[in-house]
Amino acid sequence: MDIIINISGALFLLMGSFLCISGGVGLLRFPDFYTRMHAVGVTDTLGAGMILIGLMCYSPDFLTFSKLVMILLLTLLIGPTTSHVLAKAAMHNNLMPKLQQEDNIEETSSSNY
Amino acid sequence: MKLHTISLFLTLTAFWLLNSGHNTLLILLLGLASVLLVLVIVHKMDVVDHESQPLHLTRNLFSYYLWLTKEIIKANIIVVKHIWLGNKSISPTLRRIKISQKTDMGKVIYANSITLTPGTVAIDLIDDEVVVHALLKQDIESLLAGEMDRRVSQLER
Amino acid sequence: MLIAATLAIFVAMILAIIRGIVGPTLYDRILAVNMFGTKTVLLISLLGFVMGRPEFLDIAIVYALINFISVIGVLRYSDTNKFKHTSADEKPLDKEY
Known part of the structure; x- marks a missing residue:
C-alpha cells in the first residue's frame, strides 16, 4: 500500500513539474500580455494542484495533510482573483490585446474601451 | 442569520484547530476567545449573510466542483499543447458574452469559473455581459454553447 | 523525486524572472512577479518535505497571503490618476500596441 502511494505521489510531482515548466516557457513564448496570462493560469491551477497533491501523498500525519489542502484552496482562490484584477487594470489603462480576427477588433473598438 | 453565524463559527474553529495542532486547555481557551472576538467584529461589520456564507448553494456545489475540475484538467491539456506548438497555433479572441444568471452571486460564480479555467479570462462584468479574452477561438465557441452557463444556473436554483 | 520537483520549480522561477526583466509592459512585470510568488509558495512546501520539516x-500559507495582498495593493494603486500619468510617460516602450 505504501509503495502505491509513494509511486502515485512521484507521478503527481512529475506531472506538476512538467506543467510548471510549460507555464514558464509559455510565459516567455507567447506574444502579448493577455496570452501570457493564460500560461500563468496553467501553473496556478493544475501545476500547483498536482505538486500539492503529490506532497499530500508523502505527508506523514493528518495535520500536514490538512495544511496542504489549505494551501491548495488558497492558491485556487487567489489565482483567478489576481489574474482578473490584473486583466481589468491593464484593460482600463488602454493596453489592447493583439487579436487575430478583423471583425473582433471592430467589435471591441465600438465598445466602451 | 443564526444559521450563517453557526456556519461561520464552525469554519473558524476548524481553521484554528487545523492550524494550531496544540491541545492543552489554555491554548484551546485562547483559540475559543479569538474565534469569538472575530465573530463579534464580523457582526459589527454586518457582513454575515447569504453572500459570505452561501449555505443555499451547498446542495449542488460538490457536483459542480467535480464537473469544474474535469473542465480545468481538459483546458490545461489544451493550453499546454498550444504552448509547445508555438505562436502560430493560437488565435487570441476578445468577445462579449451574455450571461443568464439573475443574482450577483451567480454572475460572480460564472465569471470566476471562466477565469479559473486556463485559456479563458473574464476581464470585465457589465450588467449582464461579461468580456472574455480567450487563447483559442474554440474556447469562446464552447462558452457560447452554454454548458457552463446552464450548470451555474442550475446551481443557483 | 522531491528534489527533481524542486529543481523544476527553480527552472520555472528563473523563466518568470527573465520575463520580469525583459517584459515590455508594466503588467508583464506584475504578472511575472505574481507567478514568482506562487512558485515560491510551492518551493517552500517542497523544501519542507526535502528537509523533513513539514512545519x-x-x-x-503566510507567504501565499502576503503575495496576494501585495499584488492587489499594486493594482489598486494602478487605478489612481497619479499612476496613469507615470505610465503615459512609458508609452513609447509598447509602441506596437
Whole structure:
C-alpha cells in the first residue's frame, strides 16, 4: 500500500513539474500580455494542484495533510482573483490585446474601451 | 442569520484547530476567545449573510466542483499543447458574452469559473455581459454553447 | 523525486524572472512577479518535505497571503490618476500596441 502511494505521489510531482515548466516557457513564448496570462493560469491551477497533491501523498500525519489542502484552496482562490484584477487594470489603462480576427477588433473598438 | 453565524463559527474553529495542532486547555481557551472576538467584529461589520456564507448553494456545489475540475484538467491539456506548438497555433479572441444568471452571486460564480479555467479570462462584468479574452477561438465557441452557463444556473436554483 | 520537483520549480522561477526583466509592459512585470510568488509558495512546501520539516507549510500559507495582498495593493494603486500619468510617460516602450 505504501509503495502505491509513494509511486502515485512521484507521478503527481512529475506531472506538476512538467506543467510548471510549460507555464514558464509559455510565459516567455507567447506574444502579448493577455496570452501570457493564460500560461500563468496553467501553473496556478493544475501545476500547483498536482505538486500539492503529490506532497499530500508523502505527508506523514493528518495535520500536514490538512495544511496542504489549505494551501491548495488558497492558491485556487487567489489565482483567478489576481489574474482578473490584473486583466481589468491593464484593460482600463488602454493596453489592447493583439487579436487575430478583423471583425473582433471592430467589435471591441465600438465598445466602451 | 443564526444559521450563517453557526456556519461561520464552525469554519473558524476548524481553521484554528487545523492550524494550531496544540491541545492543552489554555491554548484551546485562547483559540475559543479569538474565534469569538472575530465573530463579534464580523457582526459589527454586518457582513454575515447569504453572500459570505452561501449555505443555499451547498446542495449542488460538490457536483459542480467535480464537473469544474474535469473542465480545468481538459483546458490545461489544451493550453499546454498550444504552448509547445508555438505562436502560430493560437488565435487570441476578445468577445462579449451574455450571461443568464439573475443574482450577483451567480454572475460572480460564472465569471470566476471562466477565469479559473486556463485559456479563458473574464476581464470585465457589465450588467449582464461579461468580456472574455480567450487563447483559442474554440474556447469562446464552447462558452457560447452554454454548458457552463446552464450548470451555474442550475446551481443557483 | 522531491528534489527533481524542486529543481523544476527553480527552472520555472528563473523563466518568470527573465520575463520580469525583459517584459515590455508594466503588467508583464506584475504578472511575472505574481507567478514568482506562487512558485515560491510551492518551493517552500517542497523544501519542507526535502528537509523533513513539514512545519515550513505554515510559512508557505503566510507567504501565499502576503503575495496576494501585495499584488492587489499594486493594482489598486494602478487605478489612481497619479499612476496613469507615470505610465503615459512609458508609452513609447509598447509602441506596437
